Amino acid sequence: MRGKGLGTTAAALALIAVSGAGAAQRTPAPAVVSTAHPASWPMLAPPRQRDPKLEARIDALLQRMSIEDKVGQLLQVDIASITPKDLETYKLGSVLNGGNSAPGGDEYAPAAKWLALFDQFYDASMKRSDGRPAVPVIWGTDAVHGDNNIVGATLFPHNIGLGAMRDPDLVEKIGRATALETAATGIDWSFAPTVAVVQDDRWGRTYESYSEDPAIVASYAGRMVQGIQGRPGQDFMGKGHVISSVKHFLGDGGTGGRDQGDTRVSEEVLRDIHAAGYTTALPAGALTVMPSFSSWNGQKMTGNKSLLTGVLKERWGFDGFTIGDWNAHGQVPGCTNEDCPAAINAGLDMFMYSGPNWKQLYANTLAEAKDGRIPAARLDDAVRRILRVKMLAGTFEAGRPSSRPMAGRFELLGSPEHRAIARQAVRESLVLLKNDGAVLPLKASANILVAGRGADAIAQQSGGWSITWQGADVPNSAFPNGQSIWSGIDQATRAAGGKATLSVDGRYAAKPDAAIVVFGETPYAEFTGDRPTLEYSPEDKSDLALLKRLKAAGIPVVAVFLSGRPLWVNPELNAADAFVAAFLPGTEGGGVADMLLAGKDGRPTQDFRGRLSFSWPRRLDQYVLNKRDANYDPLFPIGYGLTYAQKTAPLGRLDESRPAAAAGDRNALFVRGRVAAGDRLVSAGRVNQTRTDRAAQEDSLRLAFADAGTTRIEATAPMDLTREANGQLSLVVEYRVVAKPAGAVTLAMTGGKTASVPVNGLFEAGTGEWGTFSVPLSCFAQGGVDMTKVSVPFALSSSAALTIDLSSIRIASAPPGPVRCGAK
Missing domain, CATH: 3.20.20.300 (Glycoside hydrolase, family 3, N-terminal domain)
Structure with a gap:
């Protein structure tokens, strides 16, 4: 049979x-x-x-x-x-x-x-x-x-x-x-x-x-x-x-x-x-x-x-x-x-x-x-x-x-047998794209710095469809039978008499023997992950800066890249001595450690066997790149993957030039203190706009309402948000209250008609801490907004004095927890 x-x-x-x-x-x-x-x-x-x-x-x-x-x-x-x-x-x-x-x-x-x-x-x-x-x-x-x-x-x-x-x-x-x-x-x-x-x-x-x-x-x-x-x-x-x-x-x-x-x-x-x-x-x-x-x-x-x-x-x-x-x-x-x-x-x-x-x-x-x-x-x-x-x-x-x-x-959930299968799958799925100077495998007995936002984030290594639909903002505690990549490395180095130190931002007291930097895409699912180009993180180059800083300090750098697709990462490849495409390995982070660290004898305990299932782009605009295509010209072809057993020449420095590309992600209405390309952020009434800092200098906006006023995003072309509304997405706002509201506050959207929901209750809690609130797009659709032609996706109005900071406004899946149409 x-x-x-x-x-x-x-x-x-x-x-x-x-x-x-x-x-x-x-x-x-x-x-x-x-x-x-x-x-x-x-x-x-x-x-x-x-x-x-x-x-x-x-x-x-x-x-x-x-x-x-x-x-x-x-x-x-x-x-x-x-x-x-x-x-x-x-x-x-x-x-x-x-x-x-x-x-x-x-x-x-x-x-x-x-x-x-x-x-x-x-x-x-x-x-x-x-x-x-x-x-x-x-x-x-x-x-x-x-x-x-x-x-x-x-x-x-x-x-x-x-x-x-x-x-x-x-x-x-x-x-x-x-x-x-x-x-x-x-x-x-x-x-x-x-x-x-x-x-x-x-x-x-x-x-x-x-x-x-x-x-x-x-x-x-x-x-x-x-x-x-x-x-x-x-x-x-x-x-x-x-x-x-x-x-x-x-x-x-x-x-x-x-x-x-x-x-x-x-x-x-x-x-x-x-x-x-x-x-x-x-x-x-x-x-x-x-x-x-x-x-x-x-x-x-x-x-x-x-x-x-x-x-x-x-x-x-x-x-x-x-x-x-x-x-x-x-x-x-x-x-x-x-x-x-x-x-x-x-x-x-x-x-x-x-x-x-x-x-x-x-x-x-x-x-x-x-x-x-x-x-x-x-x-x-x-x-x-x-x-x-x-x-x-x-x-x-x-x-x-x-x-x-x-x-x-329920003992079958995360059972040792199933975890062993998953760990084997992680080992077999990792693809080694670069290993200049035979940096890998690292000695498990060495002093290893583990850095990057993905190092101790099981949700990020698991991707979308992980506990929640989008998989974002899920804490490690929601994966009680899982192991982060950092935890797997820590466990392996301890067993071999070495030391691993977790430092997400890559800062250290004593210079390490090597650094493993785990970074990549944040979780997404379905259309929230659609992108205009294949450039990795075009609006935030902090991961690249971390790689460059460690390399400039003379530390061998191993990049572990988490992604749901091949992406243009030529600058990141150049900034790393070794580069592993880990894709989205799931909850068994120890499988990554198995491939990166040598045994006590200094020899690899496992060899890489993963081969690319998708062609890897040479340029950020090579989003259609399939081996059947005419003029097929990938950086790494489908089937590519290095091993420890083979001897390969250094990859050499890759071209980092960026050709003109499409506009940014339309789901990001406001990021790093700026609206999406071509759109406008305008205020009416006595509203003062200034810059403020969150993660970087002037990466957020401060809105100071002296009394009644409105700040809104005007789209240069009507936005069709039908699929987003059907998919139960929300308007997700990252904010900080500086001065609590003295009157009513509403959030509105316009598409033919304007619909608004009360949100002043969200701003009456504490001040000084960053938070997130979400309003389902369906709230605006039920209020009569034509989701096929949204002209103003965000309009915040206050009837009296209010001062808030805005860090990000996105159309996305709401974080875990209840969502509702505003808060009075």
Whole structure:
């Protein structure tokens, strides 16, 4: 049976190798067609034979279900928008926890509370007194690099790092471990794996992709599915396995670096490049597929019948069900979040909905099913698929979540076995880009300085989708079974009789033998990570300054770079003697120490084996850099990676010139005391603007309201914040109160109409300390602001005297904790 699985993968890789080679030899004509031709797509081997007994069971169940029951199965609602009590009346198919949803709104809730809440939803779904059949609800979660919403879980490297391993066997082990930890909380469905083949590294989800190379993606996709679900014919959906969802169908990696964008390619490229992961994931038995937010040649995937039905279900024979992405159906032309028969008719089987109006979506869908706008055959087909998956997963027999075999086995979270798998994955995923003078490995017995903002920050080394959606501002205490990179180095040097000293800013009393500087991108997820160029940290060069200062002092410098994508870091490479691309290694920081430090004999205990899964840019504007491309000219090609065993010439000094580039991150409205390029910061009334210091000289703004006045940011061009509002982002302001308000203070946004919320309560606490407040964009949308054309994203008004300092104004995910529409 193992050979059969490998054969399927090999066949898929052969197909990709042939078709991909052809794509490399020509430039496709501009794509204008958004209707696929299924006959030109390969057929896939079915993972299982259809079971007549199971199908007869589904038939009998469908006959007993009312149309209300059937429509209910088509809805999945976020737990932040629904209560267990609702399921006593509305027999919905599924619930999910969105990126920032958790039991009681507590993102640090212990695993036991997750399990208890699922019991409540399950019990309500099974409660019936009308004689119609009870269908168990299932719970979906984004367990994308471990059971990453749960405090104490093992977090593995993100997919970009796994791609650098070139180790499908280890990927399957990671899938298995993730499923076990997910099952321990009772949850039975993971929205993984992501099989995007990213072609433009500016995309904020690049780290969720295994590689720019479709062959690497194909080699992993099926093995991850088998790890999560088990192998067909062996342990498929057995004890400790959960439902897998392959995403995002189709072409999400080709959107020009913009989340939820438009993939403008020929059908041949869509098939041969972007479909690679499905050619192994579906034969491996994946039970669900998630259509993408994105479009293909102008048509939203969630409404593309030729692909959802023609290719996926008919040509490929997929007999599971499709689950929408977060309110993505509302972007289909003619649809809203609460009304979209077009998506169901195109082949979507289950809506994913977040928001207070899910009952309206249910009512509209029910009306459309009754009057035939959703044909009865299509409704029954969707419900049949959902029931089939629930039966194959054993949910009808499994009973309450807490009664299932692995439920409550919280010792599995961060277990020694799973941590060992994660540590191995860290070791295999690190890529050595530079080692001039054979600086590495460092003697573990040496006096080592460990510096940089990422050194003792488990959240930063883990990246997005870590406890919270964005993964930012999560303390080390939320990772009780994790280890920071600093902690791993400290532990290793102590064991070898050496000494490691943590100094985030790189200051020291006695000159060290060497310095390890851990730095890189701060956590982000989805569209908040979209960037205009690949320059690392264009607005803050403090990490570069730290590297240069240590190198100028004659200290050997080892750079450990944390990032969700390849970035232009030529200046940082020049300032370091050795440079390791660590990507986002997860919670096992000790795996980094394993690679950097020698044993007691002075020899490496491990050798680097990681090879780049993405091409590394020579210039900051090389955001489309794939080995198939004409004029391929990377700094480091895909597959590059040094080892200790090989002897290499010094890298030499790299070009640090910066060509003209696009404007800065539009999500950053005000950073380091200045508004985004082209925008204006203006005041009306008696408001005095001066500069003040926070982390650097004059990096913040002081606003002194003598009496009534307003300070606002005026955008030079209307901003479309629709996706940000849909994604539950907020206006996040870093501020310090200098003099408390003497009157009412409001925060407003303008887009056609102006909406404001009271915030003076936020300024009436203490003075002198920097803090952060967040106002959800939905507050302004509910007040009538047209989020498609926001002209004033920030307007702070005071009716009386007030003095505050502003350090940063961003559109971002709110920090962990409750958020609300202002504070009076």
